[in-house]
Amino acid sequence: MRKQVIAGNWKMNGTIASGSILIEAFTSFLGDKDLDCEIVVCPPFTALERAVSLTKNTQVSVGAQNMDYHDAGAFTGEVSPLMLMEIGVSYVIIGHSERREYYGETDAMVNEKIKSAFFHSLQPIVCVGESLEQREANETISFIHGQLKRALQDIPADQVEKLIIAYEPIWAIGTGKTATADQAEEVCKSIREYIAELYTPNVADLVRIQYGGSVKANNAREILSEPNIDGALVGGASLIVDEFNEIIMAAQDVSK
Numbered sequence: 001m002r003k004q005v006i007a008g009n010w011k012m013n014g015t016i017a018s019g020s021i022l023i024e025a026f027t028s029f030l031g032d033k034d035l036d037c038e039i040v041v042c043p044p045f046t047a048l049e050r051a052v053s054l055t056k057n058t059q060v061s062v063g064a065q066n067m068d069y070h071d072a073g074a075f076t077g078e079v080s081p082l083m084l085m086e087i088g089v090s091y092v093i094i095g096h097s098e099r100r101e102y103y104g105e106t107d108a109m110v111n112e113k114i115k116s117a118f119f120h121s122l123q124p125i126v127c128v129g130e131s132l133e134q135r136e137a138n139e140t141i142s143f144i145h146g147q148l149k150r151a152l153q154d155i156p157a158d159q160v161e162k163l164i165i166a167y168e169p170i171w172a173i174g175t176g177k178t179a180t181a182d183q184a185e186e187v188c189k190s191i192r193e194y195i196a197e198l199y200t201p202n203v204a205d206l207v208r209i210q211y212g213g214s215v216k217a218n219n220a221r222e223i224l225s226e227p228n229i230d231g232a233l234v235g236g237a238s239l240i241v242d243e244f245n246e247i248i249m250a251a252q253d254v255s256k
């Protein structure tokens with residue numbers, strides 16, 4: 001059975017001090033509960049090192065929101081996988097729609113970043129998702145399959161089976177408009193079927209697919225109960241202790 005993974009993407013929010021308070025609240029809520037799901041927090045770069053130290057010996061792991069794919073060099077403003085490894089980061093979000101929209105990240109760059117993440121033993125969370133125009137033009141599935149095909153080029157099956165793919169419809173991010181559980185399941189199922197086509201049914205069965213886009217405490221359980229949804233990439237609600245705790249408990253309940 002695939003393990004649910006709940007990741008909180010804090011985006012460009014908070015300070016080291018406010019982030020520390022959040023992490024202390026999550027970790028003390030989780031205490032020594034015997035969790036069947038994975039929990040990841042993805043603070044801004046400046047708070048990563050503190051997050052790693054605060055989550056040591058807890059059930060929470062730390063992820064970065066982005067990285068460059070080079071190890072080092074003249075890439076002003078970028079952070080390399082080696083730098084993330086050095087401070088104990090273990091996950092990295094790749095190809096978030098905000099990176100694609102505001103910073104021109106392409107599927108080719110996403111592909112390089114996935115390769116680099118695996119090379120450095122970072123767990124990639126790869127985001128895909130359609131715009132409202134694409135949904136309205138009935139292009140959702142073909143667009144997402146195209147994103148995946150280009151992102152996974154030359155990536156071997158033994159890596160793809162370890163991937164976490166986050167399906168995030170752009171129209172549902174930060175808008176309060178959530179895809180219905182049926183809409184989210186339809187796309188996540190089609191992603192799994194497409195992975196089976198590109199690789200094998202066994203690889204498709206292992207890959208974990210999250211839904212992201214206005215996931216909250218009050219809709220998490222329904223979304224996470226869908227058979228092809230293995231977790232959530234949570235933005236706004238991951239900054240609110242009670243909301244994030246409830247989403248974690250929803251994942252825990254559906255894992256039983």
Ligand SMILES: O=C[C@H](O)COP(=O)(O)O
Pocket residue numbers: 009096168172173174175176212213214215233234235236237
């Ligand atoms: O990475 C997280 C997603 O962009 C979802 O953000 P949201 O939960 O604020 O809609």
